[in-house]
Amino acid sequence: MRLVSYLVDGEPRYGAAVEGGVIDLTRRIGRDFSDVKALIAANALSDAQEAIAGATPDYSLDDLVLLPPVLAPEKLWCIGVNYAERNAEYKDNSDLPKYPSLFVRSMSSMTGSGQPLEKPKVSEQLDYEGELVIVIGQGGRHIPREKAWSHIFGMTLCNEGTIRDWLRHGKFNVTQGKNFDRSGSIGPWIVTSDELDPRGPHDITTRVNGEVRQQDTTERLMFPFDYLISYLSTFATLKPGDMIVTGTPTGAGVRFDPPRWLKVGDVVEVESSRIGVLRNTVAAEQ
Numbered sequence: 001m002r003l004v005s006y007l008v009d010g011e012p013r014y015g016a017a018v019e020g021g022v023i024d025l026t027r028r029i030g031r032d033f034s035d036v037k038a039l040i041a042a043n044a045l046s047d048a049q050e051a052i053a054g055a056t057p058d059y060s061l062d063d064l065v066l067l068p069p070v071l072a073p074e075k076l077w078c079i080g081v082n083y084a085e086r087n088a089e090y091k092d093n094s095d096l097p098k099y100p101s102l103f104v105r106s107m108s109s110m111t112g113s114g115q116p117l118e119k120p121k122v123s124e125q126l127d128y129e130g131e132l133v134i135v136i137g138q139g140g141r142h143i144p145r146e147k148a149w150s151h152i153f154g155m156t157l158c159n160e161g162t163i164r165d166w167l168r169h170g171k172f173n174v175t176q177g178k179n180f181d182r183s184g185s186i187g188p189w190i191v192t193s194d195e196l197d198p199r200g201p202h203d204i205t206t207r208v209n210g211e212v213r214q215q216d217t218t219e220r221l222m223f224p225f226d227y228l229i230s231y232l233s234t235f236a237t238l239k240p241g242d243m244i245v246t247g248t249p250t251g252a253g254v255r256f257d258p259p260r261w262l263k264v265g266d267v268v269e270v271e272s273s274r275i276g277v278l279r280n281t282v283a284a285e286q
Helices: 038-040 045-052 145-151 225-235
Strands: 001-007 011-018 021-024 065-066 076-080 100-104 117-119 130-136 152-159 184-192 203-206 211-217 243-245 267-272 274-286
Touching: 001 021, 011 045, 011 130, 038 045, 045 225, 065 184, 065 225, 130 225, 130 267, 145 152, 145 225, 152 267, 184 274, 225 243
Parallel strands: 076 243, 117 274
Antiparallel strands: 001 011, 001 065, 001 184, 011 021, 076 100, 130 152, 130 243, 152 184, 203 211, 203 267, 267 274
């Protein structure tokens, strides 16, 4: 199932994206499960499947304002330096990392597919990072790696947009440059694990104005999905609806000489062949 969140007359709703449009689940089961996060927490995917059986679409996908599929996850984890050759891009002669690089983002820094990606007034250095996202279903702490796959509800996509010259304002952190309002995006939907095996392999491609900038596969991850779940749950309880943004391949704009920053009007597409396309156009901050 492809679960999607969206606005109708300013009201957040959710549904199932199917051929021909979207079947509204808020109308059918919203009294029991108010949003996608509640559906995940209740382990109620079968209720959603029953609700759409034999139903016809209520909306055209093109007519909807899409939101990130999980509106308010408790945690939005982001992994850095996870694909082969990414460490070499830093040109600091460092050894391969023993543990994942990790930071967090607020959901206010994310928007949905088809919505403007915001270039801030204070910087010219808006950059793209196409990434695969795993969505936690069953929560837990100290999850063994061999059981981690069963904790994945599904997968989605992220453009983990970054304001490069704000990454090192402080001595230790990258938080500022990773949390500008609407600088990134998540979507267009979650493809559930019963239809998309998280074990993969999964491809990931990022395009800017149709030009391929990033392309890789999860076969080349230094820290695979099961390891990330086990590692994160060592120190934090994972909750239903939490999202883990699993790292970007080589080829971000900052790595070109000269750097290729995103400009107003640029169209950024993040695609994985078994998930879909996350598409956003860059707009100036108002």
